[in-house]
Amino acid sequence: MVSDSNMDLINLTKDGNVTKRILREGAGVSSEKGNSVCVHYESFLQETNTKFDSTRDRKAEFTFNLNSGKVVEAWEIAIPTMKVGEKAEIFCTSDYGYGDEGRTHIVPRKANLRFEVELLGFWENATSAAERIASAEKKKLEGNQLFKTGLTEEALFAYRKARDYIKDLWNCEPEELEASRILIVTIQLNIAACYLKLKNYEFTIEVCKRALDRDCTNIKGYYRLAQAYLELGEFDQCIEFTKLGLEVSFKNQKSISLKQI
Structure with a gap:
């Protein structure tokens, strides 16, 4: 993994290809499988530190369901480890990002990625x-x-x-x-x-x-x-x-x- 300092990185996978650094501690409990979560994030190419996506720039939060296949695998692994209010850097190799193909005109092939993610909140489904x-x-x-x-x-x-x-x-x-x-x-x-x-x-x-x-x-x-x-x-x-x-x-x-x- 590429990082200025590995001292405070937390390994989230056995192969060490998804790691997290806590920038601001959160509070309360963490989300669970199947929850809907709401985040702010910024996405960067690790090699050049080029930003290619940002909810902050769009001034719009992002909401998705965990384990729904809507986000990169690194997020599915890292976000359940975060507490509400936590802000963290998430680093991943292309295997946990956009893979060998990347995203056309946005993310190059086999690109390692860095995300700054803030967990704003989460909620569970309830019917009765x-x-x-x-x-x-x-x-x-x-x-x-x-x-x-x-x-x-x-x-x-x-x-x-x-x-x-x-x-x-x-x-x-x-x-x-x-x-x-x-x-x-x-x-x-x-x-x-x-x-x-x-x-x-x-x-x-x-x-x-x-x-x-x-x-x-x-x-x-x-x-x-x-x-x-x-x-x-x-x-x-x-x-x-x-x-x-x-x-x-x-x-x-x-x-x-x-x-x-």
């Missing part, structure tokens, strides 16, 4: 209501872990995927429908927390209002709305939602006290 709720809960917990480690954009990706599982869930048992409603409120407010960190206050307001449409007693919804309006300098709105939150908090406390009598 129970599976979708379980998958949403799993992605929510993943988002929580990423948020705590400071990977806000990666956490936002996880929360969005969690929301996707259940946002249109309706044809199910009443208890599943209620579990979905409660869960999506939590997910929406976690998304709002990410937007606050990213200083995207308009989106914070939008998702908080969606959450309050489903649960008008959620104090976090009012609190984060007030925060967003404060940051925007819209003080009247900030005061209004602060008051509403305090009223809800008072009613909740009163209700709890009555139940204890």
Whole structure:
């Protein structure tokens, strides 16, 4: 393999023809066979360090299913070793890239390759209501872990995927429908927390209002709305939602006290 330093290269195949160097550590768990994954990447010819493809240049993420035959074998081997948020260099010989033929006008024959890949997120297939709720809960917990480690954009990706599982869930048992409603409120407010960190206050307001449409007693919804309006300098709105939150908090406390009598 061609590299400036082999000291921090990780061998991923017995023949040593696929290796990885971690440029930035990730967090959480890794993807599994059959998952859909989303990445940013840049592709280079090793010999000349010539870039021939880049999602960053196109300003578009790339999504594919693992073990679907849609990407080079080196990716199928390397990406399952990565954690969400991880950025890594992947090196491979032509046997694990585009082979003896290469890609016409793009990759020469028998070319060794280098990729810079960032794993943005992954998700599994779920069909039944129970599976979708379980998958949403799993992605929510993943988002929580990423948020705590400071990977806000990666956490936002996880929360969005969690929301996707259940946002249109309706044809199910009443208890599943209620579990979905409660869960999506939590997910929406976690998304709002990410937007606050990213200083995207308009989106914070939008998702908080969606959450309050489903649960008008959620104090976090009012609190984060007030925060967003404060940051925007819209003080009247900030005061209004602060008051509403305090009223809800008072009613909740009163209700709890009555139940204890």
